[in-house]
Amino acid sequence: MREPLIFEQSRAGRGALLQAPTPVPPSPDLPASLLRSDVPPLPEVSELQVVRHFTRLSQQNFSIDTHFYPLGSCTMKYNPRACNRLAMLPGFLARHPLEPEAHAQGVLECLFELQEWLKAVTGMAGVSLTPMAGAQGEFAGVAMIDAYHRARGDHARRQIIVPDAAHGTNPATATMCGLDVVEIPTNAEGDVDLDALRAAVGPATAGIMLTNPSTLGVFERRITEIAAIVHEAGGLLYYDGANMNAILGQVLPGAMGFDVVHINLHKTFSTPHGGGGPGAGIVAVNQRLEPFLPVPMVGQRDGRYAWLTERERPQSIGRLSAFMGNTGILLRAWVYMRLLGAEGMRRVSAYAVLNANYLLARLRDAGFTVAYPGRRASHEFIISLKDVARDTGVTAMDFAKALLDRGVHAPTTYFPLLVPECLLIEPTETEAQDDLDRFVEALVEIRALARRDAAEVKRAPRTTPVGRLDDVRAAKQLDVTWQSRRAPAA
Amino acid sequence: MREPLIFEQSRAGRGALLQAPTPVPPSPDLPASLLRSDVPPLPEVSELQVVRHFTRLSQQNFSIDTHFYPLGSCTMKYNPRACNRLAMLPGFLARHPLEPEAHAQGVLECLFELQEWLKAVTGMAGVSLTPMAGAQGEFAGVAMIDAYHRARGDHARRQIIVPDAAHGTNPATATMCGLDVVEIPTNAEGDVDLDALRAAVGPATAGIMLTNPSTLGVFERRITEIAAIVHEAGGLLYYDGANMNAILGQVLPGAMGFDVVHINLHKTFSTPHGGGGPGAGIVAVNQRLEPFLPVPMVGQRDGRYAWLTERERPQSIGRLSAFMGNTGILLRAWVYMRLLGAEGMRRVSAYAVLNANYLLARLRDAGFTVAYPGRRASHEFIISLKDVARDTGVTAMDFAKALLDRGVHAPTTYFPLLVPECLLIEPTETEAQDDLDRFVEALVEIRALARRDAAEVKRAPRTTPVGRLDDVRAAKQLDVTWQSRRAPAA
């Protein structure tokens, strides 16, 4: 049953007015010219209607709490409810961000400890927690690299090297920082092409953005050599830690030669993704970049925890958020890390990698084409459906939709862009063998159906609230507000 | 998709051990003869499996938060989330029931105020909050009536009069109290047959149990006469307040002549029903019965709130629960009453009655047979589908199941027992006109389908996780535990 828009349920004069304060007389202070004359088009509904509407809407989602969700590069693993519960204790929620430090010691202690733990986990010298997602962490990283060169008077370094397999946020970030992107290719085994890298570096090189394991799901084996090439050319290395779940507690980005790292806490550290966020993209750096970390950070002063701001850190690249980034997400990560401890963190990567390699082996044995067959999977891996697509016309996207009908969220499709008809599959460590086996069965079944009756696969999904949606129409006949439906914009 | 039993997901050695304390060495104090030697058959599952399992199970329920639920006699109205949120503040949850009174003043204040408000709402002199559901409130009421007669040395009064339309808990309660039930009939207009009542009362009469409006959905108009008859015979009147939503703030049970009342807080006062409970069945009495109220109650002593126990109330019928009944449910009712206030309570009944009469009018206009056509509906009313059943073979139960497919929970079916093929319909005040209209349309549509294709109606429900279940088999081939499936009991 279609859930009507909340606006369709609205009736003038209806409301949930228990949520509003008692009315006050109009203020003589406010001249009419400053006041709003129309009624903003918010819905007027009862509290029950609100509850029912959003409860029903929620039921239309796939989510970790309801489905296996092997979405590659996204690390969709269990979000412990304790993290949510404890971060939302009334004593945390009621705190104003600008309350005096003396009042905020409990929160500051958590943040300080989190900084320390993240140093250990990255093998770095300094951490700033403020970036609000991976992309902002990337921004901070590249801005620090830029600031570093400038601080040394080296103004020629305007290029960021990015492998072709990189996540879109990497090149987009370089642009935001005002730097130019130089793309280098990946070789047939999934590693960076070292000759191309050697050719690319030079006096204009500000740095390179890498993720390791890469978005191809394999570990960049010659990382030490890469680091040497870039460093020798005077550039710095930025580590996109979105794939940290593969190496947590096994190898330190610092040891690989990186100068700056961001980590998506909303991936590896299991804070929730909330249908699109919020996340936290903390940054960690080695000594070289330490002075440039974004503020605020948390330090200790006179035996108390204290904010470190522009005053204490004059070379900082500055502030990336109005207050201290996504504090509540940081608290969730604190809880998660404290629950796991060092041993638990090592287990995360060990079992994430076990699950990925198991799934890879089973799919390979079932006759699927693995993108990098000679390689170990990291925490994720790629299969290519180009043979099936060629033989039957059933594409990776068709497989994705058919999986939905089998109660599994689709893997990432068509990313990374270099593998045709690809599915990037990341099971994560929190899924049980049974669920992995069911996933294999589902893919095998869909393939069999594709060979038998391709059209039937293309009719998927059928069990979701709507069938396959017309994306082209969505972009062409833009319908992005309820108002526009009622009175189409001129 | 069927959700497997949690036991089917279990694997030996799996677990959510973050929830357990660290293991301790075996105690030398405990002799082996006292210890358990087998492993109890609890599931061994991961935390994610628990979350996913129970989240998925929850989605298989109809509920107020997802569906219109016009279940007569059950008052399924909106359960404000503020009630839940505030009753579950950590500061309330962490309190031991036996903590010293000095520590419990916040809770005691709420309970004391609730007692006072319930006196006002019932028109009674005393209130005890301890009964844990309607049936226990009934028990308390009848036990007090019994205690009253005994206290006066009147040991002959062993009969409780109950109208044939009464809820099953009424006669069952009389039995639990060791009293005998005398059933009296209802007349064609839905009122108690006064002649039968006159014939029934006498020196053996302990009292009468009535609900007004009755379970037939009509107000007992000659209630004052009934009270006089029973009182003159030396009996007392017990009011089953399950239908309080019809008269809240309009008429006081005390004014009608009742001596004792219970109220289902989980109906009228909107505390949730939780898939079967918990509830609260508070009792209110007039002066006559006041000494007999169950303990504990809350009083004031030396400017502080204090528990009143057997010590202060030696004539009490005693304790009905280990501590103070369902305290958390009482706090929810406190919040609800405080939000509504006196005016809000009057609105509850006014709009509950409006919705019922509107639905009645619309269904009557649509040609459905109303059980008591000459009467106003109270907060609920009955339609009889006996004509449709006779003409098409489609029964009230078939209608009930077909409604499920239309996104509406079924009304109460086959209760009260005296109206054939009946649906007892209670919309409550929190539903909007639109939803009532949709319900009418659904019934009309089902009736049309019944006339066209009765078999199709009988195939309902089809959109629920399972189709119509075999109740007979459930009772004959008893399968009440997972263990019994694996190794059927001898």
Next chain:
Amino acid sequence: MPFIPHTDREVAAMLATIGAGSLDELFDEIPPALRNAPLTGVPAGLNEAGVARIMQARAARNVPATCFLGAGAYDHHIPAVVWELATRGEFYSAYTPYQAEASQGTLQLIYEYQSMMAGLTGLDVSNASLYDGATAFAEACLMAVRASRRPGARRILVPRYLSPAYRRVARALLKGQGLELTDLPVRDGRTDTAALESVATDGVAAVVVMQPNFLGSLEPADALTDWAQARGALVIGACNPTALALLKPPGQWGTRGADIACGEGQPLGIPLASGGPYFGFLACRSALVRQMPGRIVGGTVDGEGRPGFTLTLQAREQHIRRTKATSNICTNQGLMVTAATIYLSLLGPVGLRRVAEACHANTRELAATLSRCPGVTVPFRPFFHEAVVQLPVPVAPVLARLAAGGILGGYDLSADFPELGHALLVCATEQRTPEEIAAYGTALAAALDAPAMAAAG
């Protein structure tokens, strides 16, 4: 209007459909003389923000103290998952699952609960809950009387150290049907098997074994069970559910096992919450299932053979059997059962056993700590997670001093069991830390050192 969706326009239209002139007119069958409900003393409505402010203040009034108090309600860790899931609207705001097809979530959950409780107690079947442990105990007694093969048997033999709350509630609930409780002989804090010979068993329907008993002591359950069954009585085990992961369950007591088990479900993920809502559990052998009060869920199939769940054996219940029902219970404690089922799923057999073992270890540690205070003794062993502590002075003032210092020191036994002297019942669940236990020891020593305290101010 709060919680009422009607607009003025809709009200007018609805009244027109009804043919009534006003809302008031809808009440015209109520005799006018009765239509007056002043609701004196009920305050005016207050918005949610205002009510929240009051409740937050009341919840915070007197911060809860460190809890060494048990006596029927226990301070266990409750995993965050439990209530995050149990309060999902689809569980929280559903009714009793009468429409099975629209209630498979609740029904399957109850089936799983029944399986878990049957497994924990070592019996065949469990119902879907009763109000609390005390009422479950009373219902177990009534059930035993109905099931007894002795016609007219109305006597129940109970341990002297039965929970006083169970005893009081049973008294109130059983009086009407003329049931009578008689105490068994005691020695050393538990039932004295040596003295059983002298106990009269005529008219006895059942013998109750409480394991652990109210003092926390472990009863000779095997011997008692065999003794009772040899005399034609049924055996009711009243149990702590946490202990069932560690101790021999009722279904395994003696040669044939107990017939019925009951108890308080609160330890299984239910917050202390000033005493409720909790839930009572009740399990029995399959032969007795038709005497069981309360709801029972059974597995069955739909028309296409798909498995599903439904309420079953409803012919025992009040809405069908009326005066002959096994109980008057209707609404039970469903949401608490939801929480307990989630709790048990999270803990599993290993986790629950660890909880039981940690409680026991902590209470041993506590007993050892407290008995180091001058004049303090711990008379009875073995115990599970509560122990009697005898003080050299009356208990009440000591408890008051401890409470003032932020410690709930335990339950004063002297009113219920004067024969035990200055006796205090203490409990240390898995939640108590070594530091808290040590602090209690220090505080008790100080509280007992009354003259010194008085001198100090």
Next chain:
Amino acid sequence: MPFIPHTDREVAAMLATIGAGSLDELFDEIPPALRNAPLTGVPAGLNEAGVARIMQARAARNVPATCFLGAGAYDHHIPAVVWELATRGEFYSAYTPYQAEASQGTLQLIYEYQSMMAGLTGLDVSNASLYDGATAFAEACLMAVRASRRPGARRILVPRYLSPAYRRVARALLKGQGLELTDLPVRDGRTDTAALESVATDGVAAVVVMQPNFLGSLEPADALTDWAQARGALVIGACNPTALALLKPPGQWGTRGADIACGEGQPLGIPLASGGPYFGFLACRSALVRQMPGRIVGGTVDGEGRPGFTLTLQAREQHIRRTKATSNICTNQGLMVTAATIYLSLLGPVGLRRVAEACHANTRELAATLSRCPGVTVPFRPFFHEAVVQLPVPVAPVLARLAAGGILGGYDLSADFPELGHALLVCATEQRTPEEIAAYGTALAAALDAPAMAAAG
């Protein structure tokens, strides 16, 4: 193992399938020299009960005080419904809705959110959120530069009383692309329209109007909009969303309305929570939609013509457009948008307006109360729900004294705006009671009476 479901047996079977001898072997492509991660300083794992104990203690450390502090984050009532629903697992644990058919819940919700924000700001389209108000402001500036018809225009004119946080964040984010912020002239706590003539507008891509501005003062938005647009600049409105229910929205400013609106979403049901997560909103006229950063949800239909929702105009985004994307943003603040959409649905137009009016009335009351203290003045009016209060003495020690007495007295303006003297920014939302406001008055008087205080102790 915590959160890991594998049994030993399963691990063995899985390794056998892989053909690996151990978990360690799965890392054999990592150069051995690198495989060493001591994680020094990371503590050992702790069970949930233990972690809960620590967090409860930290949450309780220093009970939050009565809040008269705003400065970009506001203490509003949050209905219980908001977070009970927003934290439902299906919202909480879902990813970005890339698979539209499996994400209709989130997608429809965002569509409703976009409709509400477009409606509130009086503009045509809204995105699905940015990180916070400050980053939304920076993105609005970048967007204006991209959309500007002036080639190479990289200057943004901003009010002097722009939020200092917005200014700092914009500086950090815009530096790389060479954008520059220039202050507009001020008078009486707001932009001075009379002095605009002298402002150079060459190379200006946009003019920012902050309504209310950081001091809480109301800006001459109509005049500024007309002035800017007459000079070929785009107009960016930086707004408080609560105020939008009461004040003229950006889309209605001046003759043609502002082009872009942005702001901090926190007031819409998001807890203060020490500063985040909050969310930034961004809306614009439809002509600019292709320059908009962030996700946008659009309506469409499926193969059978049934309406549904999907992410649209993704060609603007980093995963498609890479170096040419409108922003690098990917993860946004989805869950906060969920909460805000529920909040706005509950409040509705009437409720939100009442909140705005009550805030305004309370702040007027507060200003009146505080200005009764000797030497205290309130220089600027009209204001919305924050006001500048000038003290006769330096602000910091006064705030410290108030804080010690449980009052967060406001924001010390003297560092950011030294020209205002001993100036304090105060705020009284709808949550502040008359008693609290009066108590602040009393406390301020006492705090100002420093010598007396010192004498008293």
